Structure formats: structure tokens, C-alpha cells
Amino acid sequence: MNKLKKRGMQFIIFIQYIFGAFLSIFYHKKYQDTWLISERGDEARDSGLVFYKYLKKQHRELNIKYVISKDSLDLKKIDPEDVIFYRSFQHIMYFINSKYLISTHIMGYSPEFGLFSKLDRKNFVWVRGKRIFLQHGIIYNFLKDLKNLKLDMFVCSTEEEQKYIIEQFGYTKEQVKCTGLARYDELKGEAENFILVFPTWRASLYYNDKNQFQTSEYFQKWNEFLQSEELEKFLKKNSTHLYFYPHKEAQKFCSCFHSESKEIVIASEKEYDLQQLLRKCKAYITDYSSSSFDIAYLRRPILYYQFDYHDFYHDHYEEGYLNLFENGLGKAAENLEDLMNELNKIGENDFKIEKKYEKRIEKFFKYHDHKQCERIYNEIIKLK
Numbered sequence: 001m002n003k004l005k006k007r008g009m010q011f012i013i014f015i016q017y018i019f020g021a022f023l024s025i026f027y028h029k030k031y032q033d034t035w036l037i038s039e040r041g042d043e044a045r046d047s048g049l050v051f052y053k054y055l056k057k058q059h060r061e062l063n064i065k066y067v068i069s070k071d072s073l074d075l076k077k078i079d080p081e082d083v084i085f086y087r088s089f090q091h092i093m094y095f096i097n098s099k100y101l102i103s104t105h106i107m108g109y110s111p112e113f114g115l116f117s118k119l120d121r122k123n124f125v126w127v128r129g130k131r132i133f134l135q136h137g138i139i140y141n142f143l144k145d146l147k148n149l150k151l152d153m154f155v156c157s158t159e160e161e162q163k164y165i166i167e168q169f170g171y172t173k174e175q176v177k178c179t180g181l182a183r184y185d186e187l188k189g190e191a192e193n194f195i196l197v198f199p200t201w202r203a204s205l206y207y208n209d210k211n212q213f214q215t216s217e218y219f220q221k222w223n224e225f226l227q228s229e230e231l232e233k234f235l236k237k238n239s240t241h242l243y244f245y246p247h248k249e250a251q252k253f254c255s256c257f258h259s260e261s262k263e264i265v266i267a268s269e270k271e272y273d274l275q276q277l278l279r280k281c282k283a284y285i286t287d288y289s290s291s292s293f294d295i296a297y298l299r300r301p302i303l304y305y306q307f308d309y310h311d312f313y314h315d316h317y318e319e320g321y322l323n324l325f326e327n328g329l330g331k332a333a334e335n336l337e338d339l340m341n342e343l344n345k346i347g348e349n350d351f352k353i354e355k356k357y358e359k360r361i362e363k364f365f366k367y368h369d370h371k372q373c374e375r376i377y378n379e380i381i382k383l384k
Contacts (some may be wrong), residue, residue, distance in 0.1 A: 003207075010115040013087065017111065020092040021126060028128065031097035036129070038067035038102070038109040039136070040248075041086040044074035045275050047104045047134045047182035052078070054185065054373035065098070067091055067109060073270060087111045098129045100380060104136040106149060120150060130383045134182055134376070137290030142168060142318035152383055155376060157181055157293070159366050164321045177379045180365075180372035187297050188370065189279060191351075194241050196281035197225075198274070199305075200289040201247040204315055213253050221307045221336075226259040226266075230340040235263040238347045243267045243277055247289075282351045284330075285343075288312060292329065296361045297368075301346045301353050302330025305339050329357055329364065 035055065039048040044066065055064050056079070066078045069086040084091050092111050095101070107113035107120065119125045130152040138157050139146070148170040155177060156162045162178045165171055202218055213219055225231060226244055235242060241263040246254055248269065257266050267277070274291075278284075284295040285303045292302050304324045306312070313319050325332040333339040353361075362368075367375075 010112055013111045014115065016089055016092050020089065020096055024093065024096045027093070028097040031094050032099055032128065033063045034094060034098040035062055035064045035100045035102060036067065036094050036098040036109050037064065039104045040108055041067055042069040042072050044068055044072070044077045045273055046136050049077060050186055051102065051134060051182040051373050051376060055377070059377070065094060096127050100132060101127060101129045102132040102134060104134045106133060106146065132380055138293040139165060140290065140322040141320040151175060153177055153379060155179055155181065157366070158364055160321060178366055179375035179379060180367045182373050182376055183275065184297055184372045185370045187279060187294055191282035191300060192280040194243055194281055195283045195285065196277050197242060197244045197285040198289055198291060199247060199287045201249040202316055206249065210253060210256060214256055217308060219256060223257055225336060225339070226257060226264060228336060228340065232261050234340065234343055234347060235261065241265065243272065245272065245274055245277060283346055296329040297365065299353050299358060299361065301351060303339060303342050304328055304330060304332040306332055307334060309334065329360055
């Protein structure tokens with residue numbers, strides 16, 4: 001969506017929001033007991049879905065609604081009576097009046113999270129409900145956009161993460177609850193015979209067209225990896241295959257990535273569910289994605305391919321409390337040769353995690369159970 005079209009859409013939504021706020025003076029009781037859940041507005045495949053399923057099973061007395069777009073591939077995962085269509089006027093009314101607003105992304109429960117995040121910082125957003133940030137990963141870098149937001153509950157997964165968020169992001173211990181991510185309740189089961197590669201995104205590429213994207217170092221390094229003869233040899237030698245799953249923002253560039261190997265799949269979100277791939281992979285490669293902690297929770301080998309370390313921490317994020325080269329939950333590499341050397345070591349070790357990383361993982365997580373949703377629910381109902 002180009003900038004002009006996006007601004008027009010945001011203006012229309014804001015006018016509808018103003019009208020909805022006026023109507024809420026008279027009609028708020030219709031919505032006031034609702035638990036409104038969302039992810040980005042167009043998905044149901046992360047912690048939002050897992051928490052929704054938990055509430056439906058364990059707390060059937062609640063009035064639960066899930067925000068999702070009409071054309072979402074995940075629409076079938078939500079009970080029809082619970083669906084609130086994303087950006088509908090009904091959505092706006094639930095957004096203003098629900099008892100709890102729960103999402104994996106900041107303002108993910110709003111009709112347009114980019115717009116309402118900006119308006120909220122200027123105190124132009126009025127809602128009745130408590131705001132719960134489920135998160136969609138473990139924070140280990142400094143994310144300035146998460147500072148001093150109007151949140152009633154901020155979910156985290158480790159004591160070190162909790163301490164960092166309180167000290168650096170401007171929240172209190174009453175707001176930041178160490179429960180674990182809801183989706184970790186479904187992190188279980190046996191690994192299948194494939195490696196998952198999932199790089200994170202770069203904000204600087206957001207408005208790139210295909211030609212611009214293909215000139216970026218980001219594309220060239222990952223495409224070089226996919227076309228590597230060493231990778232082809234490794235996959236054949238170990239009788240395994242590889243899924244390369246571009247980040248959601250890079251999914252529109254799926255056709256740019258290419259490999260002649262029959263063992264390599266460029267995975268489109270239309271055909272593959274990232275959460276399913278995360279649960280089932282036997283080894284995992286990323287650059288900086290916090291989804292690596294999901295793999296650590298499963299006790300499986302992780303590699304970090306950080307060819308642009310200095311640029312990433314100059315242009316994208318600021319370094320936080322965890323340096324993946326020094327204290328990561330897997331090995332980090334700066335170039336393709338080192339990456340393939342480390343991948344070969346994993347193969348030689350029969351895809352088992354090294355003892356030193358197993359010890360780090362044990363120390364890293366506060367909880368090693370599958371009761372994250374239960375803890376989240378118990379913390380929510382404590383909110384005054």
C-alpha cells in the first residue's frame with residue numbers, strides 16, 4: 001500500500017472512531033464484558049490464537065471475541081460466533097468498549113495499529129478496557145517504540161527480560177508479568193526431518209519494490225546461502241531438507257528468492273504456518289529473530305547468521321542485555337563459510353543440542369512447563 005492510499009484509509013478509520021466514541025455514550029453496555037483478542041488483525045497463528053483457544057476451553061463463561069480480516073487464511077480457526085471483522089465499524093465499537101483488549105502486537109486490537117499507536121502517544125485515544133500486551137517474542141534488544149506505552153499488563157518470559165523492560169522501558173513490576181508466552185503452551189512434540197530458516201526484517205527495506213529489494217545486502221546474502229553448493233551437499237549428506245520462510249514483511253518478495261535444490265522450499269505464508277514449522281523443525285537458522293527462543297524452549301540446535309551485525313544495531317535496533325555472539329543459545333556466524341562449518345557440526349552431532357547451550361537454556365527460562373496461558377489469565381483477572 002503506497003503512502004497516500006494508506007493515509008486516506010487511516011483518515012476514514014479515525015472519523016469512524018470519533019463517531020463510535022460518541023455512540024459509546026449510549027451503547028457501551030452491549031460490549032463491556034468482552035475479552036477482545038487479536039494479533040495483527042489479519043492472522044490467527046501466534047499467541048493470540050493459543051490464548052483464545054485456552055479461554056474457549058477453560059473459561060467458557062466468558063464473552064470472547066477475536067478480531068480478524070474477512071479474507072484471512074486463518075479465519076476458519078475462529079468460531080464464527082466469535083469473529084469480529086478487522087476494520088469494520090463493529091470492530092471499532094468493540095475496541096472502544098471491551099473490558100479487556102488483548103493482542104500480540106502494540107495496538108493490534110485497534111482498527112489500524114500504526115495510526116492508533118501514534119495517536120495514543122499524543123493522548124488522542126480513548127478506550128474503556130484494560131490493555132494487555134501478549135507479545136510475539138522475547139525482548140532482548142532495546143526497542144524504543146515500546147517505551148512508556150499505556151499498557152495495563154506487559155507479558156514477558158524470563159526474569160532477565162522482566163528486569164530489563166522495567167529498567168529501560170519505563171514500566172513497573174505491577175505492569176510487567178513474567179508468565180511466559182501463550183504460544184509456548186503448544187511448543188511440544190517430536191521434531192521432523194527438516195531445518196527451518198527464518199530471518200527477521202529490516203525497517204529500511206519497508207518501501208522497497210522488487211528491484212530495490214534485490215540490490216540489498218539482506219537479499220543477496222540470504223539468496224547466496226540458498227544457492228550455496230555447500231548447503232546442497234549438506235542436505236544430501238544428511239538426507240534432510242530445508243524450509244526458507246521469509247518474514248511477514250518480506251513475504252511479498254518470495255519469488256525473488258531462488259534455489260535449484262529439490263531439498264529447499266521457499267515457504268509462502270499462504271501455504272505454510274510459521275508456528276507449525278517452528279514446532280516441528282529439528283534445527284533452526286535466523287539472524288536476530290526472537291523466535292529462536294521458541295526453538296531453545298524445545299531444546300533444538302540454533303544458528304545465528306549475522307552478516308550485518310554493526311549495520312543492524314546502527315539502523316534497526318539498539319543492543320540490549322543479550323549479545324548472541326557471546327551469550328546466545330546457539331552459535332553465531334558472520335559469513336557463509338563459518339555458517340556452513342557450524343551447520344556441518346550440527347549434522348555430525350546428529351542434530352542434538354550441545355550441552356553448554358542446554359545449560360544456558362535451563363538457566364534462561366523461568367518456566368519449563370505448559371501453563372503460560374493459565375498464568376496470563378490469572379494475572380489479567382487481578383487487574384483492578
